Amino acid sequence: ETGVTQTPRHLVMGMTNKKSLKCEQHLGHNAMYWYKQSAKKPLELMFVYNFKEQTENNSVPSRFSPECPNSSHLFLHLHTLQPEDSALYLCASSQQGDTGELFFGEGSRLTVL
Amino acid sequence: AQSVSQHNHHVILSEAASLELGCNYSYGGTVNLFWYVQYPGQHLQLLLKYFSGDPLVKGIKGFEAEFIKSKFSFNLRKPSVQWSDTAEYFCAVNAYNTDKLIFGTGTRLQVFP
Numbered sequence: 387e388t389g390v391t392q393t394p395r396h397l398v399m400g401m402t403n404k405k406s407l408k409c410e411q412h413l414g415h416n417a418m419y420w421y422k423q424s425a426k427k428p429l430e431l432m433f434v435y436n437f438k439e440q441t442e443n444n445s446v447p448s449r450f451s452p453e454c455p456n457s458s459h460l461f462l463h464l465h466t467l468q469p470e471d472s473a474l475y476l477c478a479s480s481q482q483g484d485t486g487e488l489f490f491g492e493g494s495r496l497t498v499l
Numbered sequence: 500a501q502s503v504s505q506h507n508h509h510v511i512l513s514e515a516a517s518l519e520l521g522c523n524y525s526y527g528g529t530v531n532l533f534w535y536v537q538y539p540g541q542h543l544q545l546l547l548k549y550f551s552g553d554p555l556v557k558g559i560k561g562f563e564a565e566f567i568k569s570k571f572s573f574n575l576r577k578p579s580v581q582w583s584d585t586a587e588y589f590c591a592v593n594a595y596n597t598d599k600l601i602f603g604t605g606t607r608l609q610v611f612p
Contacts (some may be wrong), residue, residue: 390542428503429589429602442599476543486531486593487598490543493561 389413392477392492398497399467407462407494408476415489417482418460420452423474423493435460436482467498500559501526512580512610520606522564522576522590527556532573533600534564543589549573553582568578585610 399405411418416423420432434442435454449471451463460477474495478488504523512518524530534546547558554566564575566606590603 417599421602426508426604428604431599431601434598436598457578478543480598484596486598486600487548488543489547490535492542 390477390479390489392475392491394493394494395492396495396497398499399464399465400499401469403467404465405459405465406464407475407477407496408464408493410418411458411460411477411479411489413481413489414481415481416457417480418454418457419459419476419478419488421463421476421482423476429476432462464496467496469498471498472498501592501594501599501601503592505530505590505606507565507586507606508604509607512608514582514610514612516610518575518577518580518584518608520588520590520608522573522575522603523571524573524579524592524601525571526594528594530592531595532564532566533593534558534562534573534575535589535591537585537589537605538586539542546547546575546588554565570607571579580608580610582610582612 416433417436422430432446433452438454455463474493476493477491480488502525506521515549532549535543536546537543549556557563587605587607589605593600
């Protein structure tokens with residue numbers, strides 16, 4: 387149990403499907419993040435939310451749409467993805483104003499056919 | 500822009516061997532430095548961190564890292580590795596007082612009995 391829960395753990399979708407990834411943190415943090423982890427590449431920061439407000443969009447294509455309804459929940463809505471979007475998507479949380487330490491979930495493994 | 504380089508992509512050691520994983524970053528200002536570890540099938544978790552003070556920091560499971568400001572380096576060390584240290588190790592940096600944690604590509608460590 388990491389304090390950050392991601393669902394689903396595995397997702398297979400076609401390029402025309404619409405799906406969503408969900409993240410919930412039980413740590414009382416006020417910042418949440420989406421990272422993309424692909425083989426042999428650095429973890430790529432996608433989005434950052436502080437106090438439910440998006441503070442970072444790291445040039446992510448619009449086929450990825452984040453949503454943060456409150457400080458404990460974060461979604462990543464997926465639409466018209468490409469096979470190269472297949473990766474492990476990691477959610478993390480932190481206490482803004484703290485030292486920058488992130489707490490990660492176990493990730494959602496996405497495969498786009 | 501900040502970046503993190505981990506030059507060792509794959510390291511193979513026998514138990515009891517000494518370990519040193521390299522990490523260099525590019526950023527001229529004050530930084531916070533981290534090493535995260537990802538054991539097979541598990542989530543990313545913090546191994547150790549440096550914010551200020553003694554440049555030699557000690558983390559969990561006998562790991563330590565040394566911050567050398569003049570070399571922009573934060574190498575991870577362990578005097579004697581164990582089979583259970585088999586994992587992927589990620590170096591990360593964020594500029595002081597920001598919420599963007601930038602990761603390296605990771606180093607896969609395999610330890611054989």
